Structure formats: structure tokens, C-alpha cells
Amino acid sequence: MTLLTVVVPAYNAQEYLRRALDSVVGFGHEVEIVVVDDGSTDATAAVAQEYVDRYAGQVHLVSKPNGGHGSAINTGLDLATGRYFKVVDADDWLDRDALAEVLATLRTLSDGEQPLDLLVSNFVYEKVGKRTKTAVRYTGALPRGRVLTWSRTRRFAKRQYLMMHALTYRTALLREVGLRLPEHTFYVDNLYALVPLHRVQTLYYLDVDLYRYYIGRPDQSVQESVMLRRMDQQLRVNLLMLQHVAQTRVRDRRLRRYLLHYLEIICAVSSILLIRDGTPASLADKDRLWAELRAADPWMYRRVRWSVLGQVSNLPGPAGRRASILAYRVAQRAIGFS
Helix, strand or coil, X not given: CCCEEEEEEECCCCCCHHHHHHCCXXXXXXXXXXXXXXXXXXXXXXXXXXXXXXXXXXXXXXXXXXXXXXXXXXXXXXXXXXXXXXXXXXXXXXXXXXXXXXXXXXHHHCCCCCCCCEEEEEEEEEECCCCCCEEECCCCCCCECCEECHHHCCCCCCCCCCCHHHEEEEHHHHHHHCCCCCCCCCCCHHHHCCHHHHHCCCEEEEEEEEEEEEECCCCCCCCHHHHXXXXXXXXXXXXXXXXXXXXXXXXXXXXXXHHHHHHHHHHHHHHHHHHHHCCHHHHHHHHHHHHHHHHHCHHHHHHHHCCHHHHHCCCCHHHHHHHHHHHHHHHHHHHCCC
């Protein structure tokens, strides 16, 4: 069996796709690359075909009608033959030396008595115009260099949450969970990084800066102005996350604590963006989000609402809203995200 399938969702990515593919080809038949052309109208498919021709049997191209990021990941998961599964967006890339370490680790751990469910590695914000690059690492929260259960994890810092870029899942686990991401919806990577976790029994933290997350372009989905236009989709994903955590039984208290930590962050981001928009409709949507959380699970609501982030994103009155936005700006500068 192929060791790792790398799925590259690609929509009108002709400008960036070569960089992404150059970072993952050339590792032989251990690495299968599936480029999912999601209804592109530019030369994305032609660029991918160059790599299919050059790396026969290693790079595959699937062209499909546009269905969005989640649809492309679903298609890649359906086709994957690798024992492990990673998503690399077409405008991002991987560090090749770090990828070699990931492959060596997976090669060693895949033959154990209990299969490794999740490998966690670091990612780096490659922000346009910013010389100093910020890396998100998980030291402190995850002991390095050994197979863990959730009970061996520690408290995650506010800036530490397991974004899609950090995750390499066991493919069979994603299929056992029945992972299907919503189509025609942005920000589904948050569901990808949340929904499978309750089935993860073993994880391993490899402290290498693997994923390079390219941000800061004006048209990018995570750019603040773009997110404000797509708040309906951010809220849809946020509510799906709330429902999943409320309805999924989790026995390990440290995993439960991490899931609440992730919800705190996503609810805070949604709230601050709605405050930033500032219209009566947006402020009503913010109140509705927290009411939905309270209705789904009153205990979870208390934990999230009265956390530090929950309080910062719910400061009362116009002055409180201005303070919330200021806190968000400070976090942007400190971490380097859009």
C-alpha cells in the first residue's frame, strides 16, 4: 500500500500549483499525489497534467464540476490509496526535508501493533510582505517523539490549535468516521480538523515545520474583508462544530478540554468578525450564535462563554465592542494570520 496520499484541492490555481507540486513529488511510489481540479476555468488542469506525465503512476489528476474545498477533499478521500492522508492546498507547500522526516516516522510507526491514527507537525504562516515568519508549534501541549493517547496531552495554549495544516490522518480512520465535508462552503477545514478527533486513539507529535501556509493575498478566503462577505458560511461551519461537540460522546477529559478550546477560538473569531461588520443584522447574528450554543448544550455554553476568549468577544456596549476588535488586532499582529 502507498504510505501517504497527498490531496491537492485546486481551483484556478495555475499561478501557484507548480510550487505546491514541486514540494511533494519525487518521493517515489510511497507518496501518491491526487490533484483535484475543482471546476477551474484557467490552466490549472494543464499544469497538473504536466506532472501526471512526468511522474507517471505517482501524480493523478481528477477534474470535476466546482463543488468547493470540501467537495474536493471528499473526492480525494474517495480515491486515496495511501495508508495516511494529508491535504495541501494548491497555494501552499510543504518543506521537503520535513516531509522526508514525516515519511520516515510514518514508515516506522505504521507497522506497530496499534496503528497510529494521527501525526501532528508544525505549520508556518508565510504572510505576504512579512519578513519574519511565525511558526505554530505544539511543544508544551504535546510531548515530542513518542506515541501518545489524549490522556498524555497537556493544556493547549491560546495560539495552539490543530488546524488542517498540522494534521496527517490515518486514511481508514477518516473513512470509519464517515467524514463528508459540506459542499459549496468555505472554512470547512475547521470541520476536517475537529470531527475525526473523537476516533483518534493514538497520536504522535513530530516537531518539524512541515506546512507552509501562504496568506495575505487580497482575494484569499481567510482575508478579513472576504470573510466578512462570507459570514453566512463561517457561521454555518461554526454551528456544525457546536452541534458535533454537543452530540458526540467523549470520555477522555483532556480531549474534551481540547475540543472546548477549539470551540472557544472559532466562536471568538466569528463573534469578532460580526462585531467588525457592525450592522444590526450582524450583531443579531452574533447573539444568535451564542443562543444556539446555549440551546445545544448549557454546560458547554457556560464553559465557552465564560472563558477568556468568550468574555473578550462579548464585552458589552459600543466601547466593549471596540475593545474586542482591539484585542483581535493585537492577536493578528502577534500571530501573523490574516
